[in-house]
Amino acid sequence: MATQEELKKIILDVLPDVDCVIGWGPGPEPLCASPYFMRNPEDVDYLLAGPASVHNPALFLPEYKGRKTGVVVKGCDSRSVVQLISENLIRREDVVIIGFPCAGVVDASKIAAKLGPYGEPGETERAIFDKDALNLSLGGKELSIPLSEILADKCSRCKHPGAVISDYFAGEAADALQVKDDFTDLAGLESLPLEERFRFWEKEMSRCIRCYACRNACPLCVCRDHCVASSREPHWLAQANGVRDNLMFQVIHATHLAGRCTGCGECQRACPVHIPVLLLKRSLGRAVEQLFGHHAGLDPESRPPLLTFQMEETNIKEREW
Amino acid sequence: MRIGVFICHCGSNIAATVDVKKVAEAAWGMNDVVYSTDSMYTCSEPGQQAIEEAIREHKLHGVVVASCSPRMHEPTFRRTVERAGLNRYMFEMANIREHVSWIGRDKALNTLKATELVRMAVEKLRLNRVLTPKKIPATRKVLVIGGGVAGIQASLDCADAGLEVVLVEREPSIGGKMSKLDKTFPTVDCSSCILGPRMVDVAQHERITLYAYSEIDSVSGYVGNFEVNIRKKASYVDWEKCTGCGACTEKCPSRKTFDRFNEGLGATTAINIPFPQAIPKKATITAGACRQFQGKKCGVCAKFCPTGAINHEQKDEIVTVKVGAIVAATGYDLTDWTVYGEYGAGRYPDVITSLQYERMLSASGPYGGHIKRPSNGEEPKSIVFIQCVGSRDPSIGRPYCSGFCCMYTAKQAIMTKDHIPDSRSYVFYMDIRSPGKGYDEFTRRAQEEYGAQYVRGRVSQVYPRGDKMVVRGADTLLGLPVEVEADLVVLAVGGEASRDAPKLAEKLRISYDGFGFFMEGHPKLKPVETNTAGVFLAGSCQGLKDIPSSVSQGSAAAAKVMALLSRDMLESDPQTALVDIKRCIGCSKCVKVCPFGAIREQDLRGQIKAEVLEAVCQGCGLCNATCPQGAIQLSHATDNQILAEVEALLCQM
The missing domain is CATH 3.50.50.60 (FAD/NAD(P)-binding domain)
Incomplete structure (x- = not known):
C-alpha cells in the first residue's frame, strides 16, 4: 500500500492546478471500487488504487476536454488516454497523467463464482486485498482467495502494467513485459464452422437488452448522445430488440473501434448479461495489427490506419509501379 | 411520390437474356410506381420522348430507367427528365446490361436479378431529394502537361483561341520524342524542320507560359478551379540570365556525362543545352556528373559564363498556378x-x-x-x-x-x-x-x-x-x-507509358490501365476526355500513336478545353457530402480521411464542427463511411437510401 500513499501525495501536489483528479474511491460494496472525482484535498484520503480499481477513468476525459484534469491510470487505462490524445479527442496539455505499477484487477464474475457456495458477493462484510490474496468475511466465514484465480483475463496478457505515458509515476516504473498475446480467447470460437459461430452469436445476442452499457463504458465511444444506434436520420437500427439489430449494433461498435480499441475490456465488464462482446473487438483489432502493424494506444503521434487515406497502403499492394 | 419505370431492351443486348416485359410488369407492383413500360432503345429519340410524355401524362415525380451502365447514359436521361420539368436528380438508373444481361446466361435468374435491381432503384428514388447545382466561376486558363508534339499542338490551339496556357515540361526542352527524330514518315520530311517552328511559336506566344525542367507536384481543386503546384527543378543556372550562348558547355571538364537527348549515343558535358534548337535554349547542370557537386574544386562554368547565371546553390522552387482545365500529354x-x-x-x-x-x-x-x-x-x-x-x-x-x-x-x-x-x-x-x-x-x-x-x-x-x-x-x-x-x-x-505516368494519374485523379496509359472517357465517343471533369488527354499518354494522330488529339483536346471554358460560370455537382451539425461531435475523423482536403473544422459558437467545402468535395463517400455517428451524409446516396436498397434486396429473399 506504499504506492497508494505515494499516489495520494502526488495527487495533493497536482490538485491545485487542475479541475479535479479522476481515480477510484470506495464503492457501494466492500468488493468493488467506484470511479472517484477528487476536487478537495480531503477527498484524496479515500483514494483506492488496487485490484478493485477496475474502472477505466479515461472514459470521463473527453467530457473534460478544454479543462485541466488529472487522471490516475493503470497501464490499460493509459493506453486509452494515449488513443484519445492521438485522435485529438482530448488535448495532451489538458491532462495530468498519474501512473502506478498495477498488479492486475479482479474480475467480479470470477469472484462471484468462488463465493457461490457461501453467499451473495454483495453481502460481503469486509474485504481486504493483500499482495497475493483477497481476504474477506461472508456469511460469518473468513475466506481467502488467491488473487491469481480471480484476476481479469486481460491482465494475464498485459504487456504494460505501468502507464505507457505519465507526468507522475508512483513507485518504480518497469519496462514492458515480454508477454505474447496469442489470442487464445478467440481460438475456441474460431475453431467452429461458420454456421456454428453464427449460432453462437445468435444465442449470445438473444440476451442483449440494448442497454448500451457496453457503449457507455467504452472510453473511445465518444459519440454518446449522437450514437448511430438511436438515430432516425440515418436510420441504421430498428428499435425492435431482435437478434438481427442487436448483432448489427455490436458489429457497428466493433467496426468503429477497429484499430482504435486498446482492449481495456470495459465493454464486456459492463455487460449485465455477460455477452463476450470483447471477442468481436479483439478479432478486428488483431486483423488491423496483422494488416497494418498498428497497435492502438501506444503512440500519441500515430493515427489509426482506418482513419487515414493513402493512395497506396504499405502492406496492401493494390497497384505496382 | 409518383414513379415511372422504363425497361430498355437495348436491341437484343438486354432482351436476349432478360425477360424485359416481365421486369416491366413486376415494376407495376413496386412502391409508388404508377407507370411502367419497356422500350427497344430507351436512349433513342423516341425512347427519350416516351419518357418525357409519360412524365407529363402521369404527373411523375421521378423516373427509373433500367438499361446500361450509368457511366454510359446517366447524363442523357438526366437531361431527358429535366426537359420534362423534373429535377435532374430525381432520376435513378438500374444497370441491367453490364451487371445482368452481359454476364449471365440463365434468363429466369437474369430476369429475377433485373427485377431486384429495379426495385432497389425505385426504393432509392423514393428517398431522392431535389438537388440544385451551384454556379461557380471558371478560370480561363489551361495547364498542359508535357511539351511533346501533342502538348505543343494543344497549347498553341488554346492560346490562339484566347486562353492563357501554362505548359509544363519535365525535360529541359520541349519537343518530346519528335525532336529526337531525323525524318518523319511517310513523307520523309525533316522532323526538326517541321517541329522547330512550332516550338518557337510556343516560346514567343504571348499567352503561353512555359515551365521547362519542371514537374507537377500536386493538384487540388476541381473543374474550372484547379490549383496546381509546379516544381521547377533546380537547373543550377539562372534561366533569367542565361542567354544560351554555350560558353559553359565548351569549357565544362566533365565531358563523359550520359547524353539523355542523344539516347546515350556519345557523351555530353555536365552543364549542357540538350540540342541546338532547344526551347528554352538554356543550360542545365546534371548534378550527378558535375565536379562541383562531387566536392571537387571546379566552378569552370561559373568562371566562363558571361552573364553570371551559374548558381550551384539553386533549389527546387514551387510555383502555384490556378487553371480551369488540364490537358495531360505526357507521351511515352x-x-x-x-x-x-x-x-x-x-x-x-x-x-x-x-x-x-x-x-x-x-x-x-x-x-x-x-x-x-x-x-x-x-x-x-x-x-x-x-x-x-x-x-x-x-x-x-x-x-x-x-x-x-x-x-x-x-x-x-x-x-x-x-x-x-x-x-x-x-x-x-x-x-x-x-x-x-x-x-x-x-x-x-x-x-x-x-x-x-x-x-x-x-x-x-x-x-x-x-x-x-x-x-x-x-x-x-x-x-x-x-x-x-x-x-x-x-x-x-x-x-x-511514360515513366511515373500512374503517379501523375493519381494526382490528377484520372484512371489508367494496367500498362499505365491514361483511360479515355469512352473508347470511341470520348477519346480525349477523362472521367474527371476538366481533365483531357492528348497523344501517346492515352495509348501509343504516331505524330499525325498525336497532333490531331492535341487539337481535339484543345477544342474540348475551349468548349468548357467558353462559359464564364460552370455548374458545380451538387452530389456532395453534407454535415448535419446537430449530430456532428467534432471528432474530425472525416477531416483526416478526406483525400481532397474538402472538409475543415469550423468553430460554431465554441464547438468544433466539420464543414464540407462543397466546391472541392467530389462526393466519394469516404467521410460518410468513416463518420461513426452518421453525421456526414452524401446528398445523393444517404445511409437511408443505401439501407432502403439493402432492405429492398433482402425482403425478397
Whole structure:
C-alpha cells in the first residue's frame, strides 16, 4: 500500500492546478471500487488504487476536454488516454497523467463464482486485498482467495502494467513485459464452422437488452448522445430488440473501434448479461495489427490506419509501379 | 411520390437474356410506381420522348430507367427528365446490361436479378431529394502537361483561341520524342524542320507560359478551379540570365556525362543545352556528373559564363498556378529492351535502338548525320532491323502493338539506302502493320524501290563473330532458318507509358490501365476526355500513336478545353457530402480521411464542427463511411437510401 500513499501525495501536489483528479474511491460494496472525482484535498484520503480499481477513468476525459484534469491510470487505462490524445479527442496539455505499477484487477464474475457456495458477493462484510490474496468475511466465514484465480483475463496478457505515458509515476516504473498475446480467447470460437459461430452469436445476442452499457463504458465511444444506434436520420437500427439489430449494433461498435480499441475490456465488464462482446473487438483489432502493424494506444503521434487515406497502403499492394 | 419505370431492351443486348416485359410488369407492383413500360432503345429519340410524355401524362415525380451502365447514359436521361420539368436528380438508373444481361446466361435468374435491381432503384428514388447545382466561376486558363508534339499542338490551339496556357515540361526542352527524330514518315520530311517552328511559336506566344525542367507536384481543386503546384527543378543556372550562348558547355571538364537527348549515343558535358534548337535554349547542370557537386574544386562554368547565371546553390522552387482545365500529354517512353538478353542490347555496341539510330541519322546528332558502327566508327554495309522488340510480347507484359514501329523501320531502311547506297538492309518482322494515308505504299517503297529485304520471322539470337554481329532467326514463309552477318543491328523498340505516368494519374485523379496509359472517357465517343471533369488527354499518354494522330488529339483536346471554358460560370455537382451539425461531435475523423482536403473544422459558437467545402468535395463517400455517428451524409446516396436498397434486396429473399 506504499504506492497508494505515494499516489495520494502526488495527487495533493497536482490538485491545485487542475479541475479535479479522476481515480477510484470506495464503492457501494466492500468488493468493488467506484470511479472517484477528487476536487478537495480531503477527498484524496479515500483514494483506492488496487485490484478493485477496475474502472477505466479515461472514459470521463473527453467530457473534460478544454479543462485541466488529472487522471490516475493503470497501464490499460493509459493506453486509452494515449488513443484519445492521438485522435485529438482530448488535448495532451489538458491532462495530468498519474501512473502506478498495477498488479492486475479482479474480475467480479470470477469472484462471484468462488463465493457461490457461501453467499451473495454483495453481502460481503469486509474485504481486504493483500499482495497475493483477497481476504474477506461472508456469511460469518473468513475466506481467502488467491488473487491469481480471480484476476481479469486481460491482465494475464498485459504487456504494460505501468502507464505507457505519465507526468507522475508512483513507485518504480518497469519496462514492458515480454508477454505474447496469442489470442487464445478467440481460438475456441474460431475453431467452429461458420454456421456454428453464427449460432453462437445468435444465442449470445438473444440476451442483449440494448442497454448500451457496453457503449457507455467504452472510453473511445465518444459519440454518446449522437450514437448511430438511436438515430432516425440515418436510420441504421430498428428499435425492435431482435437478434438481427442487436448483432448489427455490436458489429457497428466493433467496426468503429477497429484499430482504435486498446482492449481495456470495459465493454464486456459492463455487460449485465455477460455477452463476450470483447471477442468481436479483439478479432478486428488483431486483423488491423496483422494488416497494418498498428497497435492502438501506444503512440500519441500515430493515427489509426482506418482513419487515414493513402493512395497506396504499405502492406496492401493494390497497384505496382 | 409518383414513379415511372422504363425497361430498355437495348436491341437484343438486354432482351436476349432478360425477360424485359416481365421486369416491366413486376415494376407495376413496386412502391409508388404508377407507370411502367419497356422500350427497344430507351436512349433513342423516341425512347427519350416516351419518357418525357409519360412524365407529363402521369404527373411523375421521378423516373427509373433500367438499361446500361450509368457511366454510359446517366447524363442523357438526366437531361431527358429535366426537359420534362423534373429535377435532374430525381432520376435513378438500374444497370441491367453490364451487371445482368452481359454476364449471365440463365434468363429466369437474369430476369429475377433485373427485377431486384429495379426495385432497389425505385426504393432509392423514393428517398431522392431535389438537388440544385451551384454556379461557380471558371478560370480561363489551361495547364498542359508535357511539351511533346501533342502538348505543343494543344497549347498553341488554346492560346490562339484566347486562353492563357501554362505548359509544363519535365525535360529541359520541349519537343518530346519528335525532336529526337531525323525524318518523319511517310513523307520523309525533316522532323526538326517541321517541329522547330512550332516550338518557337510556343516560346514567343504571348499567352503561353512555359515551365521547362519542371514537374507537377500536386493538384487540388476541381473543374474550372484547379490549383496546381509546379516544381521547377533546380537547373543550377539562372534561366533569367542565361542567354544560351554555350560558353559553359565548351569549357565544362566533365565531358563523359550520359547524353539523355542523344539516347546515350556519345557523351555530353555536365552543364549542357540538350540540342541546338532547344526551347528554352538554356543550360542545365546534371548534378550527378558535375565536379562541383562531387566536392571537387571546379566552378569552370561559373568562371566562363558571361552573364553570371551559374548558381550551384539553386533549389527546387514551387510555383502555384490556378487553371480551369488540364490537358495531360505526357507521351511515352521506350520499353526496356535490355530484357531481351538474346539480342545482346546493352552488351554489344553495334546493337542499338531505333531511337539511337534516329540520333545517328540526324545531322545535328553526335555522329553528324553519318551512319557509323559505334564499335569502330566504320560505315556499316549490312544492317539488320528487328521489329516488335517490346511489342506484341505477352511474356514481358507488353502484349500490345506499339503501332508506329513498322512505319519508322521502313523509313529507317529508306534513309539507310539514301545515306549508304551500297548498303543492304534486312528487316525481321512479324506482320507489317501500315494502315494510314500513304502508309502501306511507303512500306512497299522501302521494299521495292529501296531494296530492303523483309524477312518474316523472329530473331532467336544476336551474337558477335569476329567484328560482325550474327543475326540468327527463322524465315517462317520459307520455313527455313536464316543467318545474316550484320555490321549494325537496330532494334525497333516499342513504347510504354511514360515513366511515373500512374503517379501523375493519381494526382490528377484520372484512371489508367494496367500498362499505365491514361483511360479515355469512352473508347470511341470520348477519346480525349477523362472521367474527371476538366481533365483531357492528348497523344501517346492515352495509348501509343504516331505524330499525325498525336497532333490531331492535341487539337481535339484543345477544342474540348475551349468548349468548357467558353462559359464564364460552370455548374458545380451538387452530389456532395453534407454535415448535419446537430449530430456532428467534432471528432474530425472525416477531416483526416478526406483525400481532397474538402472538409475543415469550423468553430460554431465554441464547438468544433466539420464543414464540407462543397466546391472541392467530389462526393466519394469516404467521410460518410468513416463518420461513426452518421453525421456526414452524401446528398445523393444517404445511409437511408443505401439501407432502403439493402432492405429492398433482402425482403425478397
